[in-house]
Amino acid sequence: MYALVDCNNFFVSCERVFRPQLEGKAVVVLSNNDGCVVARSNESKKMGIRMGVPYYQISHLAENGSLTVCSSNYTLYGDMSDRVMSILANTVPKIEIYSIDEAFLILDGIRETEIAPLCRALISKVRKWTGIPVSIGVAGTKTLAKIASHFAKKYPGYGGVCMIDDDRKRQKALSLTPIGEVWGIGRKIAPKLMERGVKTAWDYVLRPEPWIREHYMLAGLRTWMELQGIVCVEAETDAARKTICTSRSFADMLEDEDEISLKVADFAAHCAKKLRQEKSAAMDVTTFLRTNRFRSDLEQYCPSVTVRLDTAASNTQEIVSAALKGFRTIFKPGYRYKKAGVVVGSIVPEDTVQGSLFGFDPELRSKNDAISRIMDRVNSLTGDSSLLRLASQKPGHYASDIRSEHRSRRFSTSFDELMEIK
DNA sequence: TCTGGGGTCCTAGGACCC
DNA sequence: TCTGGGGTCCTAGGACCC
Numbered sequence: 001m002y003a004l005v006d007c008n009n010f011f012v013s014c015e016r017v018f019r020p021q022l023e024g025k026a027v028v029v030l031s032n033n034d035g036c037v038v039a040r041s042n043e044s045k046k047m048g049i050r051m052g053v054p055y056y057q058i059s060h061l062a063e064n065g066s067l068t069v070c071s072s073n074y075t076l077y078g079d080m081s082d083r084v085m086s087i088l089a090n091t092v093p094k095i096e097i098y099s100i101d102e103a104f105l106i107l108d109g110i111r112e113t114e115i116a117p118l119c120r121a122l123i124s125k126v127r128k129w130t131g132i133p134v135s136i137g138v139a140g141t142k143t144l145a146k147i148a149s150h151f152a153k154k155y156p157g158y159g160g161v162c163m164i165d166d167d168r169k170r171q172k173a174l175s176l177t178p179i180g181e182v183w184g185i186g187r188k189i190a191p192k193l194m195e196r197g198v199k200t201a202w203d204y205v206l207r208p209e210p211w212i213r214e215h216y217m218l219a220g221l222r223t224w225m226e227l228q229g230i231v232c233v234e235a236e237t238d239a240a241r242k243t244i245c246t247s248r249s250f251a252d253m254l255e256d257e258d259e260i261s262l263k264v265a266d267f268a269a270h271c272a273k274k275l276r277q278e279k280s281a282a283m284d285v286t287t288f289l290r291t292n293r294f295r296s297d298l299e300q301y302c303p304s305v306t307v308r309l310d311t312a313a314s315n316t317q318e319i320v321s322a323a324l325k326g327f328r329t330i331f332k333p334g335y336r337y338k339k340a341g342v343v344v345g346s347i348v349p350e351d352t353v354q355g356s357l358f359g360f361d362p363e364l365r366s367k368n369d370a371i372s373r374i375m376d377r378v379n380s381l382t383g384d385s386s387l388l389r390l391a392s393q394k395p396g397h398y399a400s401d402i403r404s405e406h407r408s409r410r411f412s413t414s415f416d417e418l419m420e421i422k
Numbered sequence: 423t424c425t426g427g428g429g430t431c432c433t434a435g436g437a438c439c440c
Numbered sequence: 441t442c443t444g445g446g447g448t449c450c451t452a453g454g455a456c457c458c
Contacts, residue, residue, distance in 0.1 A: 030426090031425090031426035031427075032426050032427070033424095033425090033426075034424090035424080035425055035426055036425055036426065038426070038427095052425085052426090053425085054424065054425040055424075055425080056423075056424040056425080057424090057425090059424085072426085074427095098457090098458080099429095099457080099458045100458075101458080102458075183456095183457080184456070184457085185456090186455060186456050186457080187455085187456085188454085188455060188456085189455080189456090217432080217433080218431095218432070218433090219431080219432070219455080219456075241429075241430095242429090242430080243428090243429070243430090244428090244429095245427080245428055245429075246427090246428090247426090247427065247428080248426085248427080249425085249426065249427090292425090293425085294424090294425055338425095339426090341427090341428095343428095403424095
């Protein structure tokens with residue numbers, strides 16, 4: 001059996017831990033730049049606020065006092081997530097962390113009669129130790145466990161735990177689940193299924209296999225089998241990530257090449273730092289630019305370019321230099337840019353990096369690597385992640401000028417800020 | 423006026439090889 | 441005028457997830 005542990009309204013719940021007065025109130029958390037809604041409390045869901053709506057469309061609710069708004073504070077959410085996950089990991093033999101607010105528990109070797117009590121105990125432990133409310137769905141496949149967790153969340157009668165452990169419950173749950181809510185059936189496919197008369201997960205299961213195969217291919221077939229209780233979504237491996245991306249929208253549109261290049265350099269430096277943290281190195285450095293896709297009155301330009309390194313690298317100098325080289329080839333004056341980013345790809349473990357035959361200077365490489373290591377150490381000791389940086393990077397952090405007018409404090413990761421709670 | 427960020431996997435089609 | 445067959449690898453784009 002699998003259990004999906006899902007934090008309820010996670011970002012909102014994190015904010016509430018440190019501002020209990022928000023309990024029972026309509027709250028939303030906004031994306032970077034206070035752009036759009038990325039998390040909602042139950043109360044704000046009931047007000048009809050949809051996921052992803054731009055903030056300016058609901059700002060009147062904040063102004064008239066019926067809605068509390070928080071800017072996102074990913075340092076806080078990441079730290080709270082770590083705390084929740086470590087409780088889970090210390091309670092059952094095996095977990096797979098699926099996202100910042102979800103984890104699967106692999107319940108192999110646990111007797112079925114023990115599962116429900118174990119889940120209930122887990123819910124109260126997480127609540128007590130972190131303040132975060134969670135729901136748990138249990139079933140024979142991950143796709144069914146996801147569905148079970150929706151029920152656990154939606155109906156208080158379950159006390160936070162819903163199990164789909166026999167065929168009757170499975171049929172009932174699937175009949176009550178709109179097809180678009182099934183894990184793996186997304187925005188594009190769901191309307192097509194509806195057109196073909198598949199309204200619920202149960203309708204989908206009843207279609208014959210060749211029909212599924214013909215219309216929805218491999219992914220659709222996997223979901224179809226998982227819904228019948230046949231495990232197809234295999235165990236997560238701890239394989240290293242394949243790409244690392246750092247990108248931001250700008251609070252205002254930018255036109256100046258030098259100004260944007262400072263941002264690109266900083267995005268690249270951040271990618272390089274993440275590579276080093278994961279003890280890996282990348283061969284490809286992709287730089288991309290975007291104009292404002294919502295401004296149909298402005299000319300659009302969304303270029304990207306990949307610079308392939310001779311030898312996989314993780315030092316800041318080489319990654320930044322490649323990103324800027326790419327940037328110079330795609331930047332065109334006259335456009336108003338709204339977003340830029342850097343993606344590093346073709347990632348390999350740092351100890352398997354092979355020097356190329358030509359144009360590779362091992363001495364220069366080891367100097368560059370040493371300088372990056374020193375930057376990491378000094379920056380982490382001082383707590384200022386951009387104290388030591390390349391001249392091509394922006395003074396201050398790249399995120400420093402994003403709009404964030406409702407930000408909570410770093411209560412869980414900064415001692416000084418914690419001490420300010422009275 | 424104002425619209426997020428970071429990932430994975432799959433497929434089709436082209437390049438290339440013999 | 442008439443121009444094969446089969447395989448692999450890579451990449452871009454689209455779909456999905458949170």
